[in-house]
Amino acid sequence: MREVPLSGLLARALGDLSDEFVGAGAGRPGMPSPAMWFGLLRAVPLSDDVGQRELPERTRLSKRAVRQLARAATRSGWIEGTGAAGAQGAVRLTGSGRNVAARWAAMTEGVEGRWFERVGVDPEYMRRVLGTVVGQLELELPHYPISYGSADFSVTGGRFRPAQSGRPRVPAHGQDWAPVLRGDGDTVSMLTLTALFSQLLVAFMVDYADARGGALVVAEGLVHGFGTKNTVPTEEVPSVLGINGSGTSGLERHGLVSVQPVAGERPIKVVQLTQRGQRVRDRYATLVREVESDWAARFGVTAMAAVRDAVEATLPALDPTLPDAFIATYVRS
Numbered sequence: 001m002r003e004v005p006l007s008g009l010l011a012r013a014l015g016d017l018s019d020e021f022v023g024a025g026a027g028r029p030g031m032p033s034p035a036m037w038f039g040l041l042r043a044v045p046l047s048d049d050v051g052q053r054e055l056p057e058r059t060r061l062s063k064r065a066v067r068q069l070a071r072a073a074t075r076s077g078w079i080e081g082t083g084a085a086g087a088q089g090a091v092r093l094t095g096s097g098r099n100v101a102a103r104w105a106a107m108t109e110g111v112e113g114r115w116f117e118r119v120g121v122d123p124e125y126m127r128r129v130l131g132t133v134v135g136q137l138e139l140e141l142p143h144y145p146i147s148y149g150s151a152d153f154s155v156t157g158g159r160f161r162p163a164q165s166g167r168p169r170v171p172a173h174g175q176d177w178a179p180v181l182r183g184d185g186d187t188v189s190m191l192t193l194t195a196l197f198s199q200l201l202v203a204f205m206v207d208y209a210d211a212r213g214g215a216l217v218v219a220e221g222l223v224h225g226f227g228t229k230n231t232v233p234t235e236e237v238p239s240v241l242g243i244n245g246s247g248t249s250g251l252e253r254h255g256l257v258s259v260q261p262v263a264g265e266r267p268i269k270v271v272q273l274t275q276r277g278q279r280v281r282d283r284y285a286t287l288v289r290e291v292e293s294d295w296a297a298r299f300g301v302t303a304m305a306a307v308r309d310a311v312e313a314t315l316p317a318l319d320p321t322l323p324d325a326f327i328a329t330y331v332r333s
Helices: 006-023 034-039 052-059 063-075 095-119 123-134 193-213 216-226 275-299 301-312
Strands: 090-093 231-233 257-262 268-273
Touching: 006 034, 006 095, 006 193, 006 216, 006 275, 006 301, 034 063, 034 193, 052 063, 052 090, 090 095, 095 123, 095 193, 123 193, 123 275, 123 301, 193 216, 193 275, 216 268, 216 275, 268 275, 275 301
Parallel strands: none
Antiparallel strands: 231 268, 257 268
């Protein structure tokens, strides 16, 4: 059995923890999904307004992702205010929003406790080893991995603004995503387990993209869906990649795949990797190793070994079909 890359370990653990929240009621009618809660609503104050322009910094998400979340939250009656779905004005929690905030606060400790018990890992140890590395990240990152926009599987949105070397290191990013520098003092102890997993996973995604690997979830999806093949039937391609054969889906438009009909007694369609798609898939294994090696140099070999050991210990209790990538590409209201 191949060694799961660190990004895969984090993605599987976070995906399984998210399922634990869903099992406790998250995402059911009247209750926000984990992406909605950790992505947006947890950043809206309980008893005060917050400027719409402040939300991207508070959430560490792109402006377009925040607009998408705000529209969905407004439709669901959790936030209100002038310009709640636009670029101006302030938003606030409604009575319903304050109610779900209270329910999430009451639910989180119990859900995380049940998850730790099920996977058989000591909570204090897990939080400590994750927090040791999260506290060394130069940027504050999202509390849930949410894509830059509906057609962009990355978090930071490409390379419109070039990376800045030195300290702090700022990755290349799109116009709508602004880096938030980590503050002084304790920035870790108050974080939920979901946020700890998310910040590490998103940091890995950012570094993978900065190594010219593109969106990690896309590369892993191509590895998982194609293996060593360059052509597969459409039904074998992971649904998260959103390939629909229209020519306008993200990976088709960006020249990574094409969808072709195959003549025969029962006509079918197949998905073909382009040369660019093959390069993205074939570089995946090398780049995840390079990022892990760089992290060992930056954060310490002992610290990174402890993170890997702690998260790897959860694998026997996790669904073996969970993918080695995790990102919320859209949010249901």
